[in-house]
Amino acid sequence: MQLPLHFDPVLLRQDLEALAATPWTAHFVRQNYEGDWSVIPLRCMAGEKHPVRMIYSDPVATDFVDTPFLEACPYFREVIATFDCPVRSVRLMRLTPGSVIKEHTDLDMGVESGSVRIHIPVTTNPDVEFLLNRRRVEMREGQVWYLRLGDPHAVANRGASDRVHLVLDLFANDWLMGFFEAVTVEA
Structure with missing residues (x-):
C-alpha cells in the first residue's frame, strides 16, 4: 500500500551522500540473499554497539535510540519526525547491482501484529524487481510504502x-492506523 506521503528525492540522496564514508554492514541472514545486501543503522536498539546487533530490528525490543550516523542526515531526521508514532529501528538498506534477496517472509512484520515496516526508496532504477506475493511492486524514489x-x-x-531504501520499523498507533482505515473506507 502506497501511503499518501512523499519526500524529496534530491534531499534523500543528499543525506545518503553525506554517509559516503560510512561502512555498510552485510545483512546477517546470509541464506536470504546472493550478492551484496547491506545496511547502515540510523536508529537501533538502545545499548547496541556491535554493527550486526545495530542493524537487527528485534520485534520484542521497546527501547530504541538514534545512532551517530543519523547526525549527518538532517533530511532523514525530518522524514522520521513526520511519522507521528513510536519509531523503532531505522536503517538504510542497500542492494547492489546483480544482487538478489531470495523469497522469504519476515515474522511479526504486519500491521495486524502492531509492527509496521515502511519503505522509502532513496535510490532505485527501473530494473529493480520487488515481488510481494509474487506480484511486482514498483516503488519510486521519495514514495512511502507499507508492505506486509x-x-x-x-x-x-x-x-x-544501487537500490537503497530508508526502512522504518514503527509501532502502530492511531495516527498510523488512520492510513489503513482510510483505505478500508475507500474500498
Whole structure:
C-alpha cells in the first residue's frame, strides 16, 4: 500500500551522500540473499554497539535510540519526525547491482501484529524487481510504502545502480492506523 506521503528525492540522496564514508554492514541472514545486501543503522536498539546487533530490528525490543550516523542526515531526521508514532529501528538498506534477496517472509512484520515496516526508496532504477506475493511492486524514489512482509517477498536488482531504501520499523498507533482505515473506507 502506497501511503499518501512523499519526500524529496534530491534531499534523500543528499543525506545518503553525506554517509559516503560510512561502512555498510552485510545483512546477517546470509541464506536470504546472493550478492551484496547491506545496511547502515540510523536508529537501533538502545545499548547496541556491535554493527550486526545495530542493524537487527528485534520485534520484542521497546527501547530504541538514534545512532551517530543519523547526525549527518538532517533530511532523514525530518522524514522520521513526520511519522507521528513510536519509531523503532531505522536503517538504510542497500542492494547492489546483480544482487538478489531470495523469497522469504519476515515474522511479526504486519500491521495486524502492531509492527509496521515502511519503505522509502532513496535510490532505485527501473530494473529493480520487488515481488510481494509474487506480484511486482514498483516503488519510486521519495514514495512511502507499507508492505506486509509477513507475506512472501523477494527483490532482484538487475540494474546498473544501487537500490537503497530508508526502512522504518514503527509501532502502530492511531495516527498510523488512520492510513489503513482510510483505505478500508475507500474500498
